[in-house]
Amino acid sequence: MRVRLAYGETGLEVDFDDRRTTVIEPTYNAAAADQAAVLTAALRDPVAGPPLRDRVRPGQTVAISACDGTRPQPRHLMIPAILSELDGVVDLDDVTILVATGTHRGNTDAELRAMFGDEVVDSVRIVNHDARDRESLRWLGEYGRGVPVWLNRAWTDADVRITTGFVEPHFFAGFSGGPKLVAPGLAALETVLVLHDAKRIGHANATWGVIEGNPVHDDVRAIAEATGVTFAFDVILNRDKDIVEAFGGDLAAMHKLATDRARTIAMRAVPAPFDIVVTTNSGFPLDQNLYQSVKGMSAAFQVVKPGGTIICVAECRDGFPDHGSYRDVLASAASPQALLAEIEARPETIPDQWQVQIQAKIQSACDVVVHTGHLSAADLASAHLGHTDDIAATIAAAGPDATICVLPEGPQTIPYLTHG
Template sequence: MDVDLAYGQGWLTVGLPDDLDVTVVEPQYHPAVPEEAAYLREVLAAPVAGPRLRDRVRPGQSMAISMCDLTRPQPRHLMIPAILDEVAGIIEPEDVVVLVATGTHRGNTDAEIRQMLGGELTDRLRVVNHDSRDTASLTWLGEYGEGVPVWLNSLWVDADVKVTTGFVEPHFFAGFSGGPKLVAPGLAALETVLTLHDAARIGDERATWGVIDDNPVHRDIRTIAAETGVTFAFDVILNREKKIVRAFAGDLLAMHSAAREAAREIAMAPVDDLFDVVVTTNSGFPLDQNLYQAVKGMSAAYTVVKPGGTIICAAECRDGFPDHGSYKEVLASAASPEALFADISARKETVPDQWQVQIQAKIQSGARVVMHTSYLSDEELALAHLTQTSDIAATVREVCARIGPEARVCVLPEGPLTVPYVDASVRPADHVA
């Protein structure tokens, strides 16, 4: 059977033997709403909770809009104009700043911002990259949640009106993306993010896909956003073509709750048992542009791989590890994934990119991970304790041949766009103990 894997800006076709026991978990097709721009305006006019945005603002006020950076496929070119239309005649464009919620990622280039927003909008608005390491651009707000020191972007803090825009999908340790994440970690200081993503929080079993209740990461993220003030929140859910399926607007927490429930139905899928081999991706570009982001695809596979099983992750990685940040350095700092995981878990202080490394080390301690990339060499991957395959199908056949005819394979063609989970209720009768 042929399976198409999302890879870079296209697809990678993998031919698997017909006699293998293969389960393909991919997004169910959800058609995009007709006339996306008109639909977004309708959603803004009828919020999930609270008054519409135009009824919350006054002439002369300043407004900050938080949006995702290039690593997220948010339809900013539609969402930002919809917000501007909603406040037209009340707040002037020159009183608006659009903040790229980079978290600890690098700032986006002018060309990338134009790619995200379009040239006309980029030229008309003030667009600023958040910089978590620039202390002069941050404001101290106090301690929130379970001992989280909070500095936020000063342009955000000083704005009269604060609007988050994003998209909601299951997140590999925060439960779900969108909503409050557009404040912290999106617009937070490095120290704030390091605390939110420390070893204890990330290592908690409740810090995983689709879990919100008692998730220590999401709990503090939600507390920071709610208690430091968000005027209005606006999120979308996307289909496999990155088109809008649903949108939600209104008070932050109520809006995000409604969006999460819709995303759970759309983006999570039950399977009957664990698998010997899981082939995964990171949903193609822009999500698979570096190894750092590809950990999400590995994590989605890890939810359904047998202990000691094999994960094969196809991610183009055109941006390398990437080279900025300390991710590569931390990965190479120990002799094995097991040693790396133990070292991170024992640390009292969190270092940049530690959370991603901690999750990757945990995955690699429990399963063999094989990469298929176009921009990372075997030698570079070895620094991350990873191996590479040039032929995914051949690697699947090799692993299954060692296991025997009972080998089971799962394929996630679009990686974390649909997150699998084991649910005994979907098992066939002869599978039930």
């Protein structure tokens, strides 16, 4: 059988032996017939609480949190829908859009125009959050399990605070969207480091699809609820990145309903693990770099046999990337096992160690090779990863009886074992 893998913006077609290959994809849901109307309905008839327009008064300042360029959020549709509802109530000069970068780099003007559209960029103030700029942050106290919280001043000081995002399973926070658009999205580096410390990341419940009893999500939710979200606005997307459903309203009730719905779409039970799992990171923009592609590896890890092989197909046009500490942390130890021991013994969290911790856990249990057009074999070896230019040959090397699982959309489908 021929399977199209999500790879960059073009995709990649690969032939598999259909006698021993299982393809796992998210339930396909058609896009809403009128996506703009679905968004407007969520703003006017929310899951819980009054409509957005009824929560805003003339003269108030408004802060809107939106995903950065590594996420396929339909900002070009969601932000205009909000601005339309606010029209006649507040002035555009009193609206600020905050790009919730967390610790990622800020987006360029060209990227912002691709993300939001020229009209929004030219008419509304847009600010890239900077987790390292202490002057732009406000201290709010400790929340959750002793998390020191600094958040972006433009967010905390606004009269009205609106989160916007999309909901899908997340490899250690349980699900994306909702409270993550406050923290880590708009938090200081110090806050992010505590939220992503080795103990939280290593907890059994810090995994795909778990939000209750997940120490990461529990603290993220506590921060967002304690510091105040006026209105929360999320969508669920299909494999084409089109809007299937939209949800608005009070943060907790909205996100609970959205995650329940996303779980039925994206989580898939399988009876037994596989010798080989071929995965992606859902194509562009999610597979821009190796750091993000750890999510695709983690999706595959849920159903690969101990000692098996994961083949991660990710474009990585942005390399490791060059910014951040991910590459340096990877190079700080001679093996995945040594990395894990070093991270777990470290008294303080350093930036990006959480991604390395998850990657090293995966690599300690199975082989991981990467197919990419932008990183060399030497680059990947420095990350303790194998390299393949020929996916079919890598599969053939495992022998004619090796069982194969393919996740064409990577972490948009999260398989889980019903048996050991």
